[in-house]
Amino acid sequence: MICININGRDIETAENFSILDAARANGIKIPTLCYMEGVSDIGMCRLCVVEVEGFKNFLPACRTKAADGMKITTESEELTAYRREMLDLILSNHHLDCMSCAANGTCELQDLCNRYGVKHSSYEGSRREIENKMPVLSDNPFITYDPGKCIHCQRCINVCHTIARNGTLRNGRSGTFHMVDAPFGKGYKLTGCESCGNCASVCPTGALTLKTEEKYRNWEVKKTLTTCPHCATGCQFYLVVKDNKVVNVEPAYGPSNHNRLCVKGRSGSYDFVHSPDRLTDPLIKDRETGEFRKASWEEAIAYTAKRLTEIKEKYGAESLAGFACSRSANEDIYMLQKMVRTCFGSNNTDNCARVCHSATVAGLARTLGSGAMTNPIHDITHDVDCILLVGSNPEEAHPVVGMQIRKAVQTGTRLIVVDPRDIGLTKYADIHLKIRPGTNVAFANGMMHVMIKEDLIDHGYVEKYSEGFDKLKETVEKYTPEYVGEICHIDPKKLVEAARMYATAKKAPIIYCLGVTEHSTGTEGVMCMSDMAVLCGKIGKSGCGVNPLRGQNNVQGACDMGALPTDYPGYQKVDNDEVRQKFEKEWGVSLSPKPGLKATEVFPAAIEGRIKGLYIFGEDPIVTDPDTHHIDKALRSLDFLVVQELFMTKTAAYADVVLPGVSYAEKEGTFTNTERRVQRIRKAVEPTGNARLDTDIITELMNAMGYPQKRLTAAEIMDEIARVTPSFGGISFERLDAGESLQWPCRDKDHKGTPIMHAGAPARGKALLYAVDYKPSNELPDEEYPFILTTGRILYHYNAAAMTSRVQGLMDIAGEGFIEINIRDAREKGISDGERIKVMSRRGEITAVARVGRKVSQGETWMPFHFPDSPVNVLTNAALDEFARIPEYKVCAVRIEKISNEC
């Protein structure tokens, strides 16, 4: 602590504080314009200048460190005059079209001019001439830059470079003038700009705005704090609502995003809410005509209950199944699985984690005792020495995590990328192991071989907190770098270096994603990740751990809430008598002790006739599940299909009854993000048409099926969850609304949650070092299908694009499917960049536009799975993992061909 004096007041302040920090901490107001905490302190505006004894010049408070003994004056006639002068000068180059400016009401320049009584400039200004000739850049579908209103504070440039770390907004120059080189004009698609809009959210004036801001004035709207409905990063933001319509999104300082948002979160989170094709009424399909007709809720509920009850009576409880929606709220999911268990009478409930991270849930539970991300996002992206990134492309799939990783690696964290593609982060990677898809286990075994051989392991940790070391050592013995190099198609030396780098780093997280899980050996791949971390003692410590990045906003919650055939909420096993008795007591019915079918098993079971009735809440397996033809067959085999949805999806089209639910913006509830953080969603607008709260739909259905379920609010449901789920024991809306941020396990009202799991000892007691041999993927390329096809995500879309395809801007930026091909393969086949080609697998055939380059290796191809014009799951292989029954999206064999011109 140091002592300074501000305006005659002695103040104790921290040593690294600026004068501004010190003043603010003590309630002394110093005006600022360009300054933005954590974003920009370049000192452009000079409004925060203060008088410091001993200095002839006035010093900017924002960028002058407080020093012991400083005597500071923040207000004087001269200072006020100078501040007014600065505003006068700034205004001299500012277009004063405040009347029609989108920033009217939020403009910080307007506010300060008002405060200092500066109505217009007394100067001519110098930049107007040139700025009048500079075009307003508005080709980007979301963001507009008007140079005439720019005050050149450079917040946008700094946020782009130091926060978003995209670095496409740059300083420019025209003669003596500073220019902002903004990538929003013609050719914006080629600039590398991710359209995240963080720049627009920091602009103090109307120079950089989101186009949507033109639709409203700040005083016309109400803002509701909620959680982003896209990936599982769990960004916090406000929905900006005017006349019961969401018109914009503004960032909030959430624990995982710290004011950052990505393009989907900012610009793709509300158009779908008000989409004209939202379902407004229950629909019942006429079995004769195959046409849907509108029905009343009473009819729809009664009809559905009747049909389900009939099937249950005729074929038994095991013939019914219900899938939860991992995009919906915890409360909805809890109710759905409760309905399946209490009304259907089976454990045939699951969620789409089955096809993304079920391997994680199963794998990490098996090795560490809990199947979730071990450390918080902030913890593994700030102040760490090395990041081992395996099968994850966070810049596209988890952009806000990607931004934080970019920041880490640009400021000194080493990065090892293990990925078959040249993902964006490879350009910052110290080492890129461009492994062959499907060889993760070999890679990890190779890493561990080197760690053991070079004695880089944490013997103390291994001895005290693990078991199975000897078996593991024996197994990895043969995985020499050379052997692994052959399997993975990598340079053995790079593997050795990667092992050394990871093992010797003090703080090194493993971050992985679907590149590890979506394999027929996915669970084993996950366990290998865990093995590496355990071997090096990087478990239960800050900046370490095994960190799967979950895919959907609430896929973590869907698993937590017991939408799993084997688990009640909180991973309590259905085959545990004690547990079951507890739930029987709570729910008042007897429950099935038999683990249910996994989602990927339900479809074959339907074809076989074992499943007759299926309730799908908010999922679209016809699009998202592998081998579309197989799913089509399964859905057609059903006696009765209910789909609870927002839109008439491809899957809903198969349904007998479609029940219109409501979106995240229309309800109360919670999402659990990838780092186990339970966060609130709040109702911002009234539901569309006759759509009903999902919990209410389920409750009514439960009652109609004879189960006396009281209608509960979301908060009351959470109380029930807390009551039956030890790891949620202390979580309530009350605490969350009071501003607490809770990561489960949170056992009771006084427990603050658990940011880092396995601290002290692994949850399992001793971590299991699971030894496993590498097994090749189920379907390898051969002469007929010579290419490996991998699927994945792109930045601009989310999952089956139900939400993002309803955002015109996102479709403008990225509107069609494509296939990445190595340039040599393309040359050989005579395929040129941008050409539409045929892609075939044993299961089907689609077309896609070829993107030729070096992103993928020779013999490999890659496709995003979002686009209906290139429905890649027609091709993918439904080969299932032994443990988690996760399908092998990441590897199947395909053939590519030019589309012949002959008709």
Next chain:
Amino acid sequence: MKKLARRDSMNARIDVVLRKFRSRMNSYPPGMCPLVLYRSLLQISMNQTCGKCVPCRDGLVEVDRLLCDILNGDADEGTLSRMESMCRMIARTADCAVGVVAADLILDSLREFADEYESHIKNRKCIENVTQTIPCVTMCPAHVDVPGYVALIHAGDCEGAIRKIREKNPFPTACAMVCEHPCERKCRRMIIDEAINIRGLKKYAVDKVSARDAGLPPKNVSTGKSVAVIGAGPSGLTAAYFLSLMGHHVDVYDEHEKPGGMLRYGIPEYRLPKKRLDEDIESILALGDIDMKCGTKIGRDISFEDVRDSHDAVYLGLGAQLGNRMPVEGADGKNVIPAADFLQLVANGNAPDLTGKKVVLIGGGNVAMDAARTAVRLSAETVHVFTRKRDDYTALESEIESAMQEGVRFRTLLSFLNIELDDDNAVRAVWLQPEIVGEYDAYGFVTTEHSSNYPYRFLCDYLILGVGQRSDSAVFEQAGIPTVRGRIDAGLTTEVKDSPGIFSGGDCVTGPSTAINAIAAGQVAAFNIDEYLGYHHKVLSDTPLPAAVPNPCIPTGRAEIEEKDPFERRDNFDFVEMLMTDEEAMRESGRCLRCDYYGCGAMTGGRGE
């Protein structure tokens, strides 16, 4: 991939422009409006803003606008105060030196050029007589017609060239050897490449044709008036020369055995051989009507009153020949000598034998360099020059370079403390105080202060003090001539204050300075004495100039005068400079742009005389 900077990067290309820019600055012509120069400075400052901070990027623009208002004649007193407060604001709030210094510069201008600002605001024009003039003619204190004699040299007429010089300056030979050539400082040729080697060409002329044989301007008939000149140095002899040309009789009094003053007794032989000096002096005396009264010291051999009473006017060209000693103990010790005295001893043939001796010199002026290089030639074992700071090296850079080549060693940041004498009362060592550099003073020179290091003892056998000279003015002071700190109190007209008929100029008025300044003073004095005597005599020119031809302005190197090998020159007093060849002289003189004909030289009042 990382990249090295391209050789033809924008910055490198800009550097080329900056070199050209610098030469523009260096050749900035005399007689310009300071405010437009400040505007250029301000423009450059504006160019240098990174565009980050409001005061610099937006404020300087407004200052520029106000300055434009002043230059456009749209300003009033309020403009000045607005400009001042705006600059004060910028200077106090800018983030870096680009803005702070730019605003400070304009604030400086308001102080330094208040008169010019006032003139623009009140009269919408520059202060009177601010017109552009020929750089070389203006910069030469004697306003010698440089383009004229360079053209004559180029035409192969060296005699004509010498005569052209003599219209303004009777020392063509001496100046060819030792002049500091201020004429070259702003040469317009620098816009293209480098300044014309004017001194070199003059030397070529006097080497080619002896000044003795070049002829003199036509002399007037005798007026019957008689003027006394006291001191036969460059200023006194110049006055005598012009007075004689005007037809007056001149008596020149000098205490030394021979005329020439510091040119003879100060400047060492290797720089100006006495034989060559005699060529100038003999030519002056050849005019006639000049009585040289050498070996005559006023106050000793004849009283000042007698001289004054027996002449119609008196010119005091005393010079400044007495070397200063420092007011420290031991300053009168054996082997401690002021530089001027030392040089005079050598010039008189009484050179001390410095063989095997360690010589120390305090001071960095031209006289100190002369003494150092002389000491080298007297076989000193080592010669060390100590100064307090780099700025103390006021000698011509070429002199310092030559001294270094000859083995003189230089140390700075050592200030002189005191002298340590041995039992014999002879110098044994000097004590020096290590210094550190500090802030700049008001004139833009860096100051120093004592560092915390201990003083430093430096053994030496011979100590030369090059710390300035003063005039032997006591006798005149007693006779009622007004002085200021030992210097004669005369103004720019050379009239001595409150002393009708008494004129004075050169070192005894200004303190030690250059030969050409002394010559200019003698010239001005002669004309003013003539006027005082009631005449307006002209010095006639009989040397027509060759016609000016347009110069193709092809960038061409400057022909330098080379010096002999340092090892060859360091053990004798032979003249050190080599000859400029005919070929070189033709090319060099061909570079002259004839500013007397082209540009401002063609305008009335544009010559700068």
